[in-house]
Amino acid sequence: MVRLPYTGPVAHKRGRVVLVTGAGSGIGRAIALRQAAAGDIVLATDIDLAAAEQTAKLADGACHAYALDVRDPEQWNALADTVIAGFGVPDILVNNAGIALGGAFLEQSPQDWEKIMAINVHGVVHGCTIIGSKMVQRGQPGHIVVIASGAAWTPNRVAPSYAVSKAAALMVAESLRTELAPKNIGVSAVCPGVTRTQLAANATLVGAASTEEVRSNFAAVQSRYSFATPDLVARAVQRAIRFDLAIVPVNFDATLAWVLHRVSPGLMRWICAIPTMELAETTARVATDRLSRISFHGQV
Template identity: 80%
Template sequence: MRIPFTGPVADKHRRVVLVTGAGSGIGRAISLRQTAAGDIVIATDIDLAAAGRTAQLAGANCHPYPLDVRDPEQWQQVTDEVIDRFGVPDILVNNAGIALGGAFLDQTAADWEKIMSINVYGVVHGCKIVGSKMVDSGRPGHIVVIASGAAWTPNRVAPSYSTSKAAALMIAESLRTELAPRNIGVSAVCPGVTRTQLATNATLITGEASSTEEFRADFAQAQARYSFATPDMVARAVQRAIRFNLAIVPVNFDATLAWVLHRLSPGLMRQICSIPTMKLAENAARVAAQRVPASIAFHRD
């Protein structure tokens, strides 16, 4: 009999953990933490070399695999290989994601298809393919979806990103109700702004190409200096979610504030989020990166 308020696999040792987007940032931090906890980690990434670097850092119990989360056939292949070698995953962490900034009317259908194929359908494929194997095995399991505080922030600068993360959050909540009778926990972990390469790799839709690249550089610097969270903070939140079978875990100050405001007054939240525009975001990033002293930061290396 499981102790109340603990997750289905909280007390299991040497669990098999499959992590997507494990080549850097949050995915790498999760892989390192789970390996250190004694788990066997399957570090997947579209960039196999990056996943390999994560495995080198984590040690012998971390194994890199190539995976494009948009492709269900690749999901099936990786899942079958992992099961043949290690057994059915005990934990799946859907972490892979991208960012896309730009006003709603400036984003094309292709932009929406791109972000949804990774942030939403990548989660759908993983939950369906790996989740079905968990169910078939009849053993306890846990699925984590890395959503975002953006799921609670309707806005003018990244509407497709917020929409994709809101969808990912609802997938986790819906799946939690479906899989609970199967003794499989499902958690949505929702970071706020985190010190990762998300800004550097984001698609930004502004006026001119030169302006876009300048904005990207400023945004990346601002994210690195003034983000409230580090990848390891998110990795610790993942461990809490698994240990206590938590439904939703806002990670840091800005995500928690967004969650509270969204719950208390959606109208007020919309009013606040209607203020920033792409132009204001560009100016704020420029000031933060170029005029505020680098010594004033939330994080120091």
């Protein structure tokens, strides 16, 4: 069947099988609930099975819970066999599971880096490889979504390993998109800005940052600068699937960071070096205003 331009490979398919990782809370739960409400068959996975089961109970539609540690390819293979036996090959895979790790670059240990990369990058690679290969073997349209982050293009003095891991996840999506496009399988990277989740509260903090006061401040900053809700990100996922979009920044802060990163990487690095969020935000808004006037009015 010939599909119209600007529509995703599975945009109009009904009763799609959607596998979501990290679906026990936050963005993953919002994605699972929204897809179930849209009539999809959702497979909600999480390392915490009880949390995934709670998501399934909250769903207005078909939603099934499974335990999955995304770091373990053996668990991925076992899950794939179980899912395919019960529902067939997933039409959509949403790689959402992720963690945050705060602390200065020089204070993070090799073990800290291994932990965050194992989940935020290798977990995505395992899912894309194992489920993606099943999609290719099936020979039918499909779609893979990677939940990256606006941090992917934001040099970061607060959580550098998180930014690095999300930049890597973004490139996984972009590279895979070029490979799977001829097979009619779309790949999208959805990049939220600061979102109202428990990511900061549950983050691992290291070095000088590893105090409860810093954790509280970290969570407060996330709350104050949260321009997006989990459901807003879930809607962005639906948009990415519907229109087969390559990269989808979510809300003001992620879009601003994307624009500044592309227009003036040096300016972006300078803003990110400012030690306080208030100063950084003011500087970013002034820079955006000036850039918009240069771009749209031809004068400063």
